[in-house]
Amino acid sequence: MEYRRLPKGTEQISVLGFGGSSIHQAGEKEGVDTITAAMEHGINYFDMAVPEAVAFDYYRTAFAGNRNWVYLQMHFGADYSSGKYGWTTDLNRIKRGMDWLLDKLNTDYIDFGFIHCIDELSDLKNYINSGALEHIQNLKAQGVARHIGLSSHTPEIVNRLLDMGVLDVVMFSINPAYDYRHGDYAIGGVDERLKLYQRCQKEQVGITVMKPFGGGQLLCGALSPFKRALTEIQCIQYALDKPGVLNVLPGYRSRSDLDRALAYLDAAPEERDYSALGSFAPAEAEGKCVYCSHCHPCPKGLDIALINKYYDLAKIGDSLAADHYRKLELHADDCIHCGHCDKRCPFHAKQGERMDEIAKYFGTAGGVR
Numbered sequence: 001m002e003y004r005r006l007p008k009g010t011e012q013i014s015v016l017g018f019g020g021s022s023i024h025q026a027g028e029k030e031g032v033d034t035i036t037a038a039m040e041h042g043i044n045y046f047d048m049a050v051p052e053a054v055a056f057d058y059y060r061t062a063f064a065g066n067r068n069w070v071y072l073q074m075h076f077g078a079d080y081s082s083g084k085y086g087w088t089t090d091l092n093r094i095k096r097g098m099d100w101l102l103d104k105l106n107t108d109y110i111d112f113g114f115i116h117c118i119d120e121l122s123d124l125k126n127y128i129n130s131g132a133l134e135h136i137q138n139l140k141a142q143g144v145a146r147h148i149g150l151s152s153h154t155p156e157i158v159n160r161l162l163d164m165g166v167l168d169v170v171m172f173s174i175n176p177a178y179d180y181r182h183g184d185y186a187i188g189g190v191d192e193r194l195k196l197y198q199r200c201q202k203e204q205v206g207i208t209v210m211k212p213f214g215g216g217q218l219l220c221g222a223l224s225p226f227k228r229a230l231t232e233i234q235c236i237q238y239a240l241d242k243p244g245v246l247n248v249l250p251g252y253r254s255r256s257d258l259d260r261a262l263a264y265l266d267a268a269p270e271e272r273d274y275s276a277l278g279s280f281a282p283a284e285a286e287g288k289c290v291y292c293s294h295c296h297p298c299p300k301g302l303d304i305a306l307i308n309k310y311y312d313l314a315k316i317g318d319s320l321a322a323d324h325y326r327k328l329e330l331h332a333d334d335c336i337h338c339g340h341c342d343k344r345c346p347f348h349a350k351q352g353e354r355m356d357e358i359a360k361y362f363g364t365a366g367g368v369r
Contacts, residue, residue, distance in 0.1 A: 001014050001015070001016065001041060001042025001043065001265065002014070002015045002265065003015065003042075004206075004246050004247065006147070006168070006169070006206055006246065007168075007204035007205065007206055008147070008168045008204050008205070008206075009146075009147060009168065011071060011111075012044075013044070013045050013071065013206070013208075013246045013247050014042055014043045014044045014045050014247060015240060015246075015247045015248065016043055016236070016247060016248060016250075016261055016262065016264065016265070017043060017045035017046065017047065017208060017247045017248065017249040017250075018035065018038050018043055018045065018046040018047065018249065018250075018252065019047050019210060019249035019250050019251040019252070020046070020047045020048055020049050020050040020055065020251065021049075021050070021051065021251035022251035022252055022253040022257070023035065023050070023055050023058060023251070023252055023253065024050055024051055024052035024054055024055040024058075025253045025254075026058075026252075026253055026254055028054075028057065028058060028061075030254055030255065031055065031058035032058050032061045032062050033255060034252055034254060034255045034257075034258050035058060035059060035062035035063075036062045037255055037258060038252070038258055039062070039066060039069070039070065041258075041262055044069060044070050044071055045070070045071045045073075045208070045247055045249075046059070046070055046071070046072050046073070047072075047073045047171070047208070047210070047249050048072050048073055048074045048075060048078075048101065048105075049073070049075045049078050049085070049114075049116070049117075049151070050085065051084065051085045052083070052084055052085070053080040053083050053084065053085075053104075054083075056080075056101070056104045056105060057104075059105060060104060060105050060106055063105065063106075063107075064106070067105075067106070067107055070111075071111040071112065072105070072107075072110070072111050072112065073111070073112045073114055073149065073151075073169075073171065073208065074098065074101060074110045074111075074112065074113055074114065075114045075116035075117070075151065076094050076097075076098060076113055076114060076115060076116055076132060076135070076136055077089060077094055077097075077114075077115070077116030077117060077127070077132070078097065078116050078117075079093055079094075079097045080097065080100065080101070081093075081096070081097065081100075087116070087117060089123060089126040089127045089130055089132060090130060091130040091131045091132050091135060094130075094132050094135070095135065098110075108144075109143070109144055109145075109146065110139065110144060110145040110146065111146055111147065112145075112146070112147045112148075112149045112168070112169055113136050113139060113140070113145035113146075113147070113148055113149065114148075114149040114150060114151050114169075114171065115127060115132070115133060115136065115148070115149070115150045115151070115161070116151055117151050117152070118150065118151075118152050118154075118157050119152055119153050119154045119157060119187075120154075120157075121156070121157070121160075124157055124160060124161075133166070136148055137166065147168040147169060148166055148167055148168055148169075149167060149168060149169035149170065149171060149208075150167055150169075150170050150171065151170075151171035151172075151210070152170070152171075152172065153172070153173050153185040153187050154187045154188070155187065155188040155192050155193060155196045156188075158170055158172065158196055158200075159196065159199070162199060162200070162203060162205065167205050168205060168206070169205065169206045169207070169208060169246070170200060170205055170206070170207050170208070171207075171208045171209075171210055171249075172196075172207055172208075172209065172210070173185045173209070173210050173211040174193075174197075174207070174209045174211075174212065174238075174239045174242055174245070175211060175212050175213065175214045175218060175235055175238065175239065176214075176218065176226070176230070176235070176238055176274070176277050177214040177217065177218055177224070177225050177226070178193075178211070178214065179193050179194075182214075182225035182226075183214055183215075183217070183225065185211065190288075194242075194243075195316070197242045197243045197244045197245070198243045198244070198312060198313055198316055198318075199244075199316065200243070200244035201243040201244035201313060201318065201321075202313060202316055202317060202318040202320075202321075205244065206244065206245075206246040207242070207244045207245045207246060208245075208246055208247055208248075208249055209239040209245055209247065209248045209249060210249055212235050212236060212238075212239050212248045212249070212250055213232065213235050213250065214235075218230045218235055219231070219232065219235075226277075228276065230274065230276075231271070232250070232260050232261055232263070232264065233263060233264045233267045233271050233272055234271075234272065234273070234274040234276075235248075235274075236248050236250075236261065236264045237264070237272040237273075237274060238274045238277075238292075241290070241291045241292065241293075241305075242291075243309060243312075243313060269293075273292070273293075273294060274292060275292050275294035275346035276346070277290075277292075277346065277347075278294075278345075278346025278347045278348070279346065286347065286348055287347065287348055287349050287350065288347060288349060289304075289305070289308040289312075289345075289347070289349045289351070289354065290347060291305040291306075291308060291309050292305065292346070292347075293305040294344055294345065294346055295340070295341035295344045295345050295351060298340065298341060299336070299338055299340055300330065300334060300335065300336050300338070301329075301330055302330045302331075302332075302334060302335060302355075303328065303330070304341055304351055304355075306328070307325065307328065307331070307332055307355070307358060308351075308354065308358070309321075310322070310324050310325040310328075311325070311332075311354075311357075311358045311361065311362075314361070314362070315361070322362070325362060326362075331359065331362065332354075332355040332356070332357075332358035332359040332362065333355075333359035335352065335355035335356075335359070337352045337355075339352060
């Protein structure tokens with residue numbers, strides 16, 4: 001397993017997490033076995049937003065003896081009083097729901113307490129006015145909730161909460177379909193979404209990725225908006241390459257679903273390559289580096305994707321990105337302009353020109369102007 005450190009914390013988060021959307025379909029034995037297998041393979045991050053409350057019985061059994069090792073996303077606003085998923089911004093219902101969940105999971109603390117599923121400004125206002133946000137902040141101050149997160153599909157909402165400075169983590173939907181304006185949750189344009197990911201990295205707010213396969217549609221050529229299927233491995237790599245991303249949270253219905261996701265860990269570079277997107281990305285994505293690394297290996301040895309990522313982040317004021325750039329062994333001014341990367345870029349980014357631009361921005365030998 002690979003791990004990434006939570007920016008505002010010391011937790012090491014597995015790049016593959018466990019989404020809660022499907023495990024209720026497995027049945028108790030299969031469900032417990034799948035959760036247990038996930039932990040055995042190093043998955044330590046679990047989302048607790050599920051469609052059916054019965055799934056919490058599977059988690060409770062599997063987590064017995066392992067609670068201090070796993071990190072749980074627990075959602076303030078997910079209501080299971082009916083036995084099925086419901087949603088609320090009412091403070092009293094939120095409190096009752098969280099007390100019930102803590103008891104159900106046999107735990108007395110919350111790793112990540114999430115402002116749950118806020119996609120409209122009116123819902124955000126209701127959430128704040130009801131006292132729900134203040135309640136989560138109080139729990140963090142008491143040490144009951146160790147981090148505060150937000151789940152949303154709407155860049156504007158995420159930016160509003162980032163403005164307030166209360167977030168450690170954001171759960172956001174990232175996949176090629178949504179980023180390129182396909183599907184019900186394709187909220188925000190290409191640039192708006194990328195700027196959000198960049199802002200999260202700059203402000204040290206980690207992103208956990210929901211819907212990495214677009215509800216499974218991206219895995220089926222007949223259903224994909226691109227009329228071509230991608231693999232689980234390609235979708236996982238696509239999300240993990242975005243700035244700020246900590247991990248990806250697929251939903252697993254069975255052990256076989258889990259095994260297909262775990263195959264990412266041993267996948268060869270060509271299996272992780274999602275450059276085929278360049279043939280069906282929208283016009284506004286043309287000429288932009290998406291850090292896919294398809295231009296690698298550089299004959300000179302430059303890490304072109306990383307140089308581009310640090311440059312884009314530094315331009316929005318990320319001082320850490322500038323520092324990371326300086327520490328690279330080779331910099332943009334080491335480019336020999338052989339044209340290899342320009343020929344290979346599926347998004348037709350003119351990397352030779354980009355290297356000149358980046359070298360001018362940072363100065364020579366990685367110095368900052």
